[in-house]
Amino acid sequence: MRTAEVKRRFLAHFEARGHTVVPSAPLPAADPTLLFVNAGMVPFKPYMLGQETPPYTRAASVQKCVRTLDIDEVGKTTRHGTFFQMNGNFSFGDYFKEEAIRFAWDLVTAPLSEGGYGLDADRIWASVYREDDEAAGLWRDVIGLPAERIVRRGKADNFWSMGVPGPSGPCSELFYDRGPEFGREGGPEADEDRYMEFWNLVFMQYERGEGTGKDDYPIVGELPARNIDTGMGLERMAALLQGVDNLYEVDETRPILDRAAELTGKVYGARAAMDRHPDDVRLRVVADHVRTALMLIGDGVTPANEGRGYVLRRILRRAVRAMRLLGFADPALPELLPVARDTMAPSYPELAADFERIASAAYGEEDAFRATLRQGSALLDEALDATRGSLPASTAFRLHDTYGFPIDLTVEIAAERGLDVDVPGFRALMDEQRRRAKADAQAKKSGHADVGPFRAVLDESGPTEWLAYETLDTESTVQAIFRDGVPVTSAPDGSLAVVVLDRTPFYAESGGQDSDAGRLEASDAVAEVLDVQRPIKGLVTHLVRVTGGEIALGARVRAHVDPEWRLGARQAHSGTHVVHAALRQVLGPAALQSGSYNRPGYLRLDFAWRGGLSPAIRSEVEEAANVALRRDYPVDVRYMSLARAREIGALALFGETYDETVRVVEIGGAWSRELCGGTHVERAAQIGSIALTSEASVGAGRRRVEAVTGIEAFRYLARERDLVARVAEQVGAPRDELPERIAALVERLKTVERENRRLLDERTAGEAARLASGALDVAGVAYVGTATDADPRALARRVRDAIPARRPAVVAALAPKSLVIAVNDAARGRGLAAADLLRGVGRGGGGDDVAQGPVPESGADVLNVLADLIGSRVD
Template sequence: MDTAEIRRRFVAHFERNGHQAVPSASLLLDDPNLLFVNAGMVPFKPYFLGQETPPYRRATSVQKCVRTPDIEDVGKTTRHGTFFEMCGNFSFGDYFKQGAIELAWELVTRSREDGGWGLEESRLYPSVYDDDPEALELWKKITGLPEERILRLGKKENYWSMGVPGPGGPCSEILYDRGPAYGPDFDAARLGPDMPFALEDRLLEIWNLVFMQDELSAVRSKSDFDIAGSLPKKNIDTGMGLERVAFLLQGRENMYEIDVMFPVIEKAMELTGRRYGAGGQQGHEDDVRFRVVADHVRSSMMLIADGVVPGNEARGYVLRRLLRRAVRSMRLLGFEDRALPELMPVSRDKMGETYGELHRDWERISTVAYAEEDAFRQTLRAGTAIFDLATTELRSGGGSQLSGDKAFALHDTYGFPIDLTLEMASEQGLSVDEAGFRRLMTEQRERAKADAKAKKGQHRDARAYREVADSLGRAVEFTGYTDVVTEGAVRGLVTAGGVVASAREGDEVELVLDRTPFYAEGGGQLADQGVIELENGALLQVRDVQSPITGLVVHKALVLSGEVTPGLAAQGRVDIERRRSISRSHTATHMVHKAFREALGETATQAGSENSPGRFRFDFSATGSVPTSVMQDVEERVNDLVLADLAVHAELMSQEDAVKSGAMALFGEKYGDQVRVISVGDWARELCGGTHAHRSGQLGVVKLLGESSIGSGVRRVEALVGGDAYRFLAREHVLVAQLSEALKVRPEMLPERVHDIVEKLRTAEKEIEKVRLAQLLANGAQLAADAVDVNGVKVVAHRADGAGGGDVRTLALDVRGRLAAGEPGVVVIIGSTGSGADTKVAVVAAVNDQARSRGVSANELVRAVGPLVGGRGGGKDDVAQGGGGDASRLDEAIALVGTEVARATGQPGA
């Protein structure tokens, strides 16, 4: 049974049993605790936490998930991968334990001819939480299994929570016995509360049923928490690993060998000439690498499809690691050419049977992935050069082991993988301090975990908002698409302390109206501002508008006068000029987005935006900087369409119809079943809930200010719209006129004239530098002639005011070369520049071979002088340099040189 059919049967089974089929959400959700959706229940969290009212009592989904805590262990086990699909069914206060058990058991055991999966009952072992006798009795009753076939496990295995205060509850798992080839024989009735490690491969968990019944008040760890009481509504959350069931039903050894993954391994075998499953130590290592390739290619592709681009932080860093580990694994398998263009299309063709966007967006997805591989191949070349330098230094010092610090720097700073370091060191007969490397990696990982833990508890406490929303009984009506003044009524007041009964002059409050013209910040558009006036004369200044939970709009306002209480009639008045200015910016963003896609291709997809009064910034995917000519073309294209005065109109339709109509949907945005499509003429179409100009002509003019990088693969364009753009251009015109007048050229000749002036200045600066250096070195002969004899060593100690570090070094080496051949000689030059806090002192010591044979070291001289100039330094015995920030004791420092030479030559009193 192929994976697509397993998925289809799962969804069909629950649809037949009254569940709403919910499409998979994006892998990217706005959750401070998660980089990616990592479980099927994540999109439903607001319902389980009581932040929002679910629109259905029963639901089912097959959710895309990514888990990345143990990326380095992927492929070493047969059960874990980074990307996976979690099938789940959910009940929100509807059926509970009995219903969940019945539905799961029915699908698992029903014959394939009748639409089930047909797993043998004799191989199935349910498990229950050892303090949940109710579940134990239900399993016996529903399945007819004897009690000794049901495992009783402890909190670690069979109690679920989110890791923060909130809902939790016991679990029941369905385990599949894979037979004695995968672990020792066992007696289910005698197993303790912890699943023995030796049985984890044999008793494979395929489905976890969570009975969400408890309210947790303090969660200290997975197995240490307080139960405050029972939830008012008991819920069901289940998770079934699609890949695990697939490899069981397809008769495969592990998830990497199922129909949607193994073709990538087959292609990798073809490219490398290695064989998967060859056996032996080398075969085992190769198998791990093949699995890494299959997993990471698929995971990377799915992440890019949902809008992630490679980077050095957060989601981008995870994607970069996945892509680079896949490429690295192919290299370790012996394939050094570009691998992703060979492998990723294979994964696309299999996963694209379910996720059509992989085919629709392939140009963008492949461009991002292949560019990252090319960048990594350059990194490998650079890392190899750095590795070679490190090994040369190691050998010159007589060493044979590369330090953990060096290996970690190669890995962390240069992106050079440790296993390549190990491989290359082995080829050169060297070892690597792996223990030191692992220690540094662990320290880094612990810091990351501590940072993640510090973010725990950032779930918004939505109880006050939920209370107001429940009392309202429906979503707040937004009238702002057509009106900027709306009559309504106060329905709730919220402060930091929760829901309040009133607010007075000077109070800051979050006010909820039943109807509002104010746009809540979202989709890159800043919130409206304005005033709310109540029937009793009270007046509030609206400073911000947010939607903390779905369907609720809160106005963050300052009470200017009077008293505010729920029930009062209210009139909301939007600052119309601000609204119009922001709306123009938002429409301009859509137009610029479309123009960049025309100019750069479909890969130039929006990655973020901010629409402010009179200006906007627009982030988009790009593999490199945007040429000036393209910026000019985009600006010209947009302004031509501004002049065309195209109608801007909105339509409501299903998301499916919107996509079919050619409307762009932005990655990571949350859309409902009905979406709003904004069209600028018949040219730009995009899903958008924001406010817009009525016609493109209302934008007046759009001026792109420039573009820059804000991360790997993401560029940012900033622009002005309307009056702000006009005023900017007017200032630019005045500036150009002033420059033309000053330089006596026509405006179009300014760039050439300025270029000529800059070139002349550069030439003059070079000539001045030559003259200055010649003057500095002109003193060299006299300084050498004036050398003082200290115990038979010619010493020059000179203060060069106004000379910087480079000049000081040049002079010191020049003077040393002028000293009489064959005589011991020492030169110390101390220069200073700047004054006060900006003072910089440079010290250079140069010692010839004869002086070094007498015991004089340039390194020791600089170390001795350093404290007197407020700094330090060092180097080799022949030349050393240092610096500081204190020029008050330079004469003392000069005098100290002779003393140090006398001490070094054995006669400190000389």
């Protein structure tokens, strides 16, 4: 039974029993305590905590999940994987233990012909929490499971939580006996390879607090209602029904593994103890990581150096490096990712429709990693050569921060050479860098990172009445004032403060749009609004500089948005939508936005694309954008359900979480239709004009365009016109002849440079011949040691080649910043190697023929030291 069919039967079973089928949430978690959704119940957490009222009392889903805590174990065992799918049925204050147990039993034991999974009831075991007599009784008395197949286990095994404060409760796990060929008898406690867990029924009735581990946390109270949260591992059930050994061999994973084996010439599982053989481990890593990367990019995650993007980057690079260790040095992802797409598309058709964007991000990251490997590996090898015991944290941090060499790869390569890395020290340096960056960013915003005081204001005074769409002016009351994060009763002249109003017309920074600027005016005070933020949902804060008088708590103020600022912001945000639509019109739907920022008169937009845009393509995009302005497309704002927005093709930023009712902004109808909360013009012509100012790479598979709008676009084009006029005057040519005239000047410059290089080569050749003729004889080896201001590598090779090939020769060229040693074939035949000689007098790297390193501490005397070293080492 294919995995997609396992999924279909599960949803059909529960839909027939009154459950609402809920689509999988995106992998990037809305929960701030998580990077990714790591369990099927995560999207339902607010319902279980009583924070939100669920729109249904019963639900079923097949949720995409990613767990990376055990990423280093992936492939080493057949039970660990990063991406998996969790079938789940949920009850929010409706049914509880008995119904949950009945529903599960009916599905897994019903015959295939009746829509079930057809498992042998005599091979199913159940575990319960050691104190849960009710669940044990239900399995024994209602289902009829023999007492010897009901196992009681402790909190670590049978009391479930997300690993963070939140809903929790006792659970009952289902296991299937796969037979004696998989292990010894005795139930799950004897062998969990033979007795495979496939479903966990969680009786969610408590809230847990902070703690570590699976059992070291307090229960802080009961939930508002008793809930059911079950999780059936889709891949595990597929393995059982497909008769394969593990999750790497099901139909959604095995084809990737097989393609990797084919490319590398390996045979998976050909050896005894295959779980531990390095080749089989690496093939499993490839299969798991390629599929995980496909799903993460499909949900909008892009490779980066922080957060979710770093996890994706690490997964992609581990897959690529595993292929290299298996002997495949060519680009691997173009061979593997399409296979992953074909295996997953039956369950997730959007992967096929959006594959061009997904592939662009993945292939670009592999290209970048291959370049990183070339540059960073040489530096790491040099550092490891000089390491005894543990690589210093400062070296690992420099490799990461300067060259993009990931710490996990540094650790892996060092371990292969029997060396450690000071990882705690590296983490400390990374944390310090993050603290500085966070402090700098926070200082530019509210100056206050702790949201606790803001939450107290929200609880006491209620949410801010936000009127940015309706007006530029409000009469408001000051509800709170903070200075340096501390609540105060007033802010005097000249001070910076964060002010909370009961109602505001100011747009708070969000969705890529910068916040509004303007003023707060009281009867005897004025404050300039510098920044507007939403530190918590429902509350708007204003960072102000008091420029006259004193702003006091409880004062009535007039909040006034600068109308010119707002106009420029509206032009820029609508311009962002227009540029996005123009890019998709010219390049195709794969050129999908992955981030944006706009402020009055300026916009930048990041989008998925590999390779730079030619001047002709840039001009075409710019023209398409301005044609839309000339046509004066209407800009319409509509509110609708999220499902309806998706149905009509509204574009959303990947990875974002949206409410059920969303705001859709259309420019020219379907030409540009996006989910957006920003401020916009009423018609496209009000943008004025759009001028693209730059286009560049901002990461693997991502490009960035920058543009100016409105009056700023006019000023930009005026400056360009003036610049052309000045250049035309300086070169003495009409404007329309500038390209040809400048091309002729450049060609003349190249001719002069070529002549200079020719003369320099002649001089170097003459110098080389002179030095070669004066070579010293050191134990039968021609030795030249010389100081030079020229290129030491070129000179050393020239001198070496000027000495007869049959005569052993060593040449050392000492420049102000480096030492180069060149050795000919005859000298290598006498046991001399350039890299060995270099390490004998200093440090550096290279091969047997040429090596290079920094100037040794002995300085110019190193040339004499080398002569002695040659004499001692020559065979």
